[in-house]
Amino acid sequence: MSPQSHLRDTLRGSGRRLTGQRRLLLELLQQHGGHLDARELYRLAQERDPRLNLSTVYRTLGLLRDLGLVDEQRLGEDHHHYELRTSAAHYHLVCQSCGSVVEFTSPLVEQLKEAVGRELDYTITAAQIDLLGACAACRAAAGRAAEETGD
Amino acid sequence: MSPQSHLRDTLRGSGRRLTGQRRLLLELLQQHGGHLDARELYRLAQERDPRLNLSTVYRTLGLLRDLGLVDEQRLGEDHHHYELRTSAAHYHLVCQSCGSVVEFTSPLVEQLKEAVGRELDYTITAAQIDLLGACAACRAAAGRAAEETGD
DNA sequence: GTTGTTGCAAACGTTTTGCAACGAC
DNA sequence: GTCGTTGCAAAACGTTTGCAACAAC
Numbered sequence: 084m085s086p087q088s089h090l091r092d093t094l095r096g097s098g099r100r101l102t103g104q105r106r107l108l109l110e111l112l113q114q115h116g117g118h119l120d121a122r123e124l125y126r127l128a129q130e131r132d133p134r135l136n137l138s139t140v141y142r143t144l145g146l147l148r149d150l151g152l153v154d155e156q157r158l159g160e161d162h163h164h165y166e167l168r169t170s171a172a173h174y175h176l177v178c179q180s181c182g183s184v185v186e187f188t189s190p191l192v193e194q195l196k197e198a199v200g201r202e203l204d205y206t207i208t209a210a211q212i213d214l215l216g217a218c219a220a221c222r223a224a225a226g227r228a229a230e231e232t233g234d
Numbered sequence: 235m236s237p238q239s240h241l242r243d244t245l246r247g248s249g250r251r252l253t254g255q256r257r258l259l260l261e262l263l264q265q266h267g268g269h270l271d272a273r274e275l276y277r278l279a280q281e282r283d284p285r286l287n288l289s290t291v292y293r294t295l296g297l298l299r300d301l302g303l304v305d306e307q308r309l310g311e312d313h314h315h316y317e318l319r320t321s322a323a324h325y326h327l328v329c330q331s332c333g334s335v336v337e338f339t340s341p342l343v344e345q346l347k348e349a350v351g352r353e354l355d356y357t358i359t360a361a362q363i364d365l366l367g368a369c370a371a372c373r374a375a376a377g378r379a380a381e382e383t384g385d
Numbered sequence: 386g387t388t389g390t391t392g393c394a395a396a397c398g399t400t401t402t403g404c405a406a407c408g409a410c
Numbered sequence: 411g412t413c414g415t416t417g418c419a420a421a422a423c424g425t426t427t428g429c430a431a432c433a434a435c
Contacts, residue, residue, distance in 0.1 A: 089299055099415090163399085191342055215360040289394095
């Protein structure tokens with residue numbers, strides 16, 4: 084089932100309406116892939132519909148989040164990022180130097196949830212994991228910079 | 235080395251000053267244990283020094299964070315929480331029903347950092363991990379509530 | 386006395402909301 | 411036509427900042 088038809092069906096079912104703005108925003112989220120923030124989605128949307136308002140972006144993102152179509156994250160920053168929910172759970176690896184974000188999964192995460200939940204008697208439903216570090220490109224750039232100045 | 239003497243020494247070393255406000259805020263963080271937000275720390279501090287200002291709380295928390303005395307986290311909420319940095323890295327398990335926070339560690343986290351860093355060629359320096367779920371008490375309460383209404 | 390720090394008020398960036406006009410059904 | 415949705419402006423929220431008075435050194 085595509086996100087667009089899921090959206091239409093879920094809205095219909097709860098007496099809500101499928102508007103052009105909602106269709107556009109979902110489409111942009113699909114095209115972009117991932118990790119957009121509200122401001123950037125707003126900017127993209129305005130290229131296609133200049134009258135669209137930032138509060139509509141926020142209201143729509145909240146709706147899509149509540150419908151389970153979109154995941155809301157905080158990648159170590161002071162505002163949210165949004166991405167279309169994919170079937171597979173995944174986590175984020177953030178380069179603190181250039182800000183790039185890579186997704187990853189690992190069977191170790193399931194093991195961790197299982198082990199910690201059992202030990203502390205919690206039923207664990209979700210995990211937010213952000214690993215922070217330096218990507219290969221930034222490490223190389225930092226190495227070159229050090230060579231030029233000091234050494 | 236106690237946090238108070240670490241504070242004094244580090245301030246001295248960088249030409250900064252040890253003020254009553256800074257001593258008080260650090261002391262409250264010590265006494266409370268963990269996971270205070272700025273508002274709550276402000277409230278506690280005002281009981282002892284009613285003239286103390288919220289911006290001083292923020293400035294001091296930022297300073298203590300930069301000095302490495304305090305860790306700043308976002309436990310799935312829209313504002314920061316702060317806790318005295320302990321020697322051991324740890325992560326958080328949050329009950330989504332009652333909001334209680336439990337700390338945990340697990341050797342699986344080191345394994346995860348190692349495995350993901352190697353696979354994607356990142357040098358991983360830190361991990362933020364929040365596991366979300368339901369604690370035993372809230373599960374029991376939810377069970378009782380379900381019994382009374384339906385079923 | 387010098388200069389880093391504070392309290393205060395005002396600003397900031399992100400997100401939410403009240404409300405009348407609008408548009409999907 | 412009904413009623414959910416939008417655009418707009420204004421507010422809310424946590425947090426930061428400019429500045430003159432203050433206090434640690």
